[in-house]
Every structure is written in C-alpha cells, then in structure tokens.
Amino acid sequence: MKKCFRLPSLIFGFLLLSVSAFVSAETVHVAVAANFVEPLKNISAQFEKTTGNKVMVTSGATGKLYAQIKNGAPYDILLAADAKTPAKLESEDAIVPGSRFTYAIGKLALWSAKPGYVDNKGEILKKQPFNHIAIASPKLAPYGLAAQQTLEKMGLWQTMQAKIVQGENIGQTYQFVASGNAELGFVALSQIYKNGKVKSGSAWIIDARDYQPIKQDAVLLTHGKNNAAAVALMKYLKSGESYKVLKSYGYGH
Incomplete structure (x- = not known):
C-alpha cells in the first residue's frame, strides 16, 4: 500500500512546486534605449530561464521614454542611453532611492x-x-x-x-x-x-x-518598487553573466 501511494504523492509534490513557481513568477516591464535592445534580449533570455520571470520591453529614444514615464507609462525599469535622464528622474522622486547605477558605457x-x-x-x-x-x-x-x-x-x-x-x-x-x-x-x-x-x-x-563618455544608467522606477521581478532584474544586470553579454557587444562597464 505504501508503494501504491508514494508515486502519486511524489507527483503531487512536484505539481505543488510547479504551481508555486508559476504563482511567484512576475512580469517586469523595461523601457530601454534603442542601442541596448539586442543585448537586453540576450540578458532577458538568461534571466527568464534562471528565474521564471518574464521581461516585456519597450524601446525608443531616451528623451521620448522619459516623456512617457512622466506621462504615467507603467514601466518598472528604465535602461537609459545616458546618465542625465535617470539623474533627472531621481531628482523628481520618480525612482526608488539608491537604485541608480551605470550598467554600461556606450x-x-x-x-x-x-x-x-x-x-x-x-x-x-x-x-x-x-x-x-x-x-x-x-x-x-x-x-x-x-x-x-x-x-x-x-x-x-x-x-x-x-x-x-x-x-x-x-x-x-x-x-x-x-x-x-x-x-x-x-x-x-x-x-x-x-x-x-x-x-x-x-x-x-x-x-x-x-565625445563625452556615454554612461548608460539604470533606475528602478517608482512603479516597479513592489515588483520582485524588477528588483531581481536590476540585481541581475550587475552579475557576471550580464557583463559577459555587455563585453560581447562592445560595451564597457
């Protein structure tokens, strides 16, 4: 009888783990400068595979993305093509304090x-x-x-x-x-x-x-402060795996 119930119990346990992982997975919406779209696709694929979270991407000129953010666009993270725009958002209290960092040198x-x-x-x-x-x-x-x-x-x-x-x-x-x-x-x-x-x-x-150094800064926007996937992606952008991708595309950091 024990053998009869052990296998179903094992399967049930795996199902619980799968459901738990599915429920805990979140989506992070990233606004990214056009120059970083291809590297981000690579990084996002690795991040999604590792964490089970999903990454949605909107790309464009940094100035235009800033205007969208100020008009209420529901982005969780901004990966800008400069340092000036994220600093401006920080001064306007539009980001999570302490989240700004340089993720790449273009x-x-x-x-x-x-x-x-x-x-x-x-x-x-x-x-x-x-x-x-x-x-x-x-x-x-x-x-x-x-x-x-x-x-x-x-x-x-x-x-x-x-x-x-x-x-x-x-x-x-x-x-x-x-x-x-x-x-x-x-x-x-x-x-x-x-x-x-x-x-x-x-x-x-x-x-x-x-030309002036193209420091590209990332910020966790206020909209994403309670998004665990957004917090995890910000951390992942500082990882060795992300730096390998940056280097392969010619970026410094």
Whole structure:
C-alpha cells in the first residue's frame, strides 16, 4: 500500500512546486534605449530561464521614454542611453532611492553596410564622397550628441549639415544606413558588433576621447518598487553573466 501511494504523492509534490513557481513568477516591464535592445534580449533570455520571470520591453529614444514615464507609462525599469535622464528622474522622486547605477558605457562607431566603404580612421568624413550621412537626433539621443561632438572636433559639423539625415533614435538611424537610404552613419557600436568583431559592412570605431563618455544608467522606477521581478532584474544586470553579454557587444562597464 505504501508503494501504491508514494508515486502519486511524489507527483503531487512536484505539481505543488510547479504551481508555486508559476504563482511567484512576475512580469517586469523595461523601457530601454534603442542601442541596448539586442543585448537586453540576450540578458532577458538568461534571466527568464534562471528565474521564471518574464521581461516585456519597450524601446525608443531616451528623451521620448522619459516623456512617457512622466506621462504615467507603467514601466518598472528604465535602461537609459545616458546618465542625465535617470539623474533627472531621481531628482523628481520618480525612482526608488539608491537604485541608480551605470550598467554600461556606450561606444560610438561610423558604419556603412558596404564592405570597404568606411576606413578605420574616418578619413571618408573629410573627403565626403557620399550624399547622406545618418545620425540620431542630438536633442533626443545621447549617441546623436556624441556624433555631433565628434564632427565638431573634426571641424566638420557645419559643413556636413546639408548631408545629415536625422533619426529619432539610434535604432532608426541604424535602419537608415542598413537600408541604404544613407551611405553611412553614426551608430552605437553594439548595433554592429558581436563577439569581438564588426558583423558586416565596414566601420570606424571612434576614439572615446572624441565625445563625452556615454554612461548608460539604470533606475528602478517608482512603479516597479513592489515588483520582485524588477528588483531581481536590476540585481541581475550587475552579475557576471550580464557583463559577459555587455563585453560581447562592445560595451564597457
């Protein structure tokens, strides 16, 4: 009789554990800067597998995400493309105190989908044999501001105006170049880089001294203060596993 009841009891125990895990699993809604979408997909997959929680992602320009947050968008976490916006939210008491930290240091690259088109010193910018060059909006996107600073340092910002095509965010800017609507453009290195090399086309990885450091900060927003999954994801972003992903996409930390 004991043997008869042991197996069902064991199965019942596993069912209880499964139900408990399902009930305790939560969803975290992350607002993420466009440059970090691909790395976040990788990190989220690992996080979901490890914890059973789910990650929902909304991407866009950091400035636009800020406006959405101020208008009541129900995001739990903001992964910004700068440090200024999270600091502003902190000053406005819109985040959980003490939650802000730099999760990545972004890098800028000049990229073309055409192999051999962009040289590794950026000399093509001086020769200007192109009709269109894409950058993200300097007012909305930190990578756009970094592109402007790079061109200003080279003395080319004013002379380049007629050829500039602006994207609302770095994701749209990348699409301008990838589609051929612009022969080249300033993009986030993470968009074109994986496992230590440029994935396709040709690129100049710009010296970080040519623009202000792109410190990308994360904050736990007030909306997510009681969300265990959001708290867990913030912690996971500081883990060794996350840092491996960052490095593979060309980020510093």
